[in-house]
Amino acid sequence: MRNLALVLLALAFAIPFTGVGNYPLHLMVMALLWSFIYTSWSIMGRLGLVSFGHGAFLGIGAYTVVMLWNLFGISPWIGTIVAIAITLVVAFLIGYPCFRFKIVGHYFALVTLALSEVTRLIIVGMRDITGGSLGVTPKSALSDGATWSLSAMQFSSKFVWFYLMLGCWLVALYVWHRVDRGMNRLALEAISEEEDAAASIGINVTRAKLSVTLLSATMTCIGGVLYAQYQSYVNPETVSGIGISLQMVFGVIAGGMFVMLGPTVGAIFLLVLSEGLRVLIGNDILGIDTTIYGLLLILFIIFMPKGILGAFLEKMRGGKGLGSSRI
């Protein structure tokens, strides 16, 4: 298993040198980016902390960095640190009271959803500097035919982005693995089963939940930075608010929330689905691709609640539980 993983990894590293075109490479970069973000979400989602507010962290990451760069010329690398600091403060301000006062289930999902809407509205409301709903483009640092600028985190070559995203994705998988093996997972699983009982055997519920929330939020914020820098364009609708927050949860559920590569499978699935429908159907009839997309998502949740990878692994193992399975 481990050897197979190493071989696949080596193959992944070699992909840009096989002469693939720009479009397939772009798709792979996007798949890696969303895999990174979905995996970040699932770190807390799988432990019973279903957040519909990760659009907030994605938006904070994307907009903080672009705004600092455009307004003050502050390098995105420093901007990333500022964005992470803001994310930690926001995640703490939301997380601590939620966990302290036992806001769980529907209520947690809806409070976090409010957070992602607040973020979107603030971005739109500050339209004088953020460009409002029209979105904003980071100023280009690539003058005189330069192809990259390290300090501005701008690279015109997709090669660089591919390796950057690949690295982030691998780190996310490693973090997932560490959390999975750590004491915190056992604590949080106990908490998600029965919070009061877990507290009674000495688990610090608030601390366990908060640590995994801050971790997940920070990684999502970094995902927002990467998204903004790679796309060179951000829009409040695509990085914050209800749409993207729901899409994140969908992706993870579609792939399989309880297995390491589930979010990755979900990201690839959603990307292939949306791109495939776009290419197959084209833009002749507006909205037909999203209709099929929505329909498939509904069917998925009704008939395959454990996700693609989850259902596949379960079948292979003869229907055993997946609570602690790993891949």
Add this chain to the structure above:
Amino acid sequence: MDSIFDIFLLEAVLNGLLLGGLLALLSLGLNLIFGVIDVVWICYAELIMVGMYAIWWLHSAHGVPLMLAFVLAIAFVAALGAAMHHFIVRPVLNAEPINQLLVTGGVLFLLQALATVAFGVEFRNIGVRLPGVNIGEMSFSLSRMVAFGVAAVAIAVTYLFLNRTYMGTAIRAISQDRTIMPLMGVNPSRVYLLTSAMGGGLAGLAACLLVLQYDVHPAIGLSFGPLTFLICVLGGLGNLVGGFVAAFVFAQFISVGGFFLQLEWGYVIAFVFFIMTMFWKPEGLLSKRR
């Protein structure tokens, strides 16, 4: 200078009151469904959007008289609510809560996309605009006043239905205890279906009132959808009276906040207030402090 300032503030407060009536109606159906079935329909605002399109299609595209179009639209959205329960919510009733939330989120995307396929992304309006009403130096929109009145009547009727009829009693009973009531001879699936149809009908009614004030487009649900279920949560999910109070509180924040700043900031203040309140009273505004 001071007196002019005050009269505009008063106007904002009164407009907030009118908006509160409408928001109370918007959240009533959603709250009812949650209270009885224990599932949050994230797509509730999209049902209203469908209702608005139904009215536009009947009235503006096919010349059906407006009042008849209203009645047909309410019936159609009520049927849609029942179908929504039968085909989408029923299969996941015993699934994880997150799956229930998500499946209704899927319906949100689906209805938006279907509306885009059927009607495009243009803004449509039925061309009926009620005049403004001036009282002293303050001006109010008549459509908002009508909306407030209709919403008040609808809320009163729903309340009487739940408290004075046999079926209403059954609905309240099932929301209090899901395991015992079937033993007492109440058929829960029938109650669920009826509640969903009622929730849909209320969405249709809200559509009638909204279509008089706003143009309809596929993404219109997103502009008041989040607001609607935050009101329900603020009032305590399933607590109809709490939702009613919360709607007026929210409307004041939006209206008065929007008066001092821009409209978005009114929403931001309302949402931040919502988040703060959740920490203070997690079970809703009217709950007793734990």
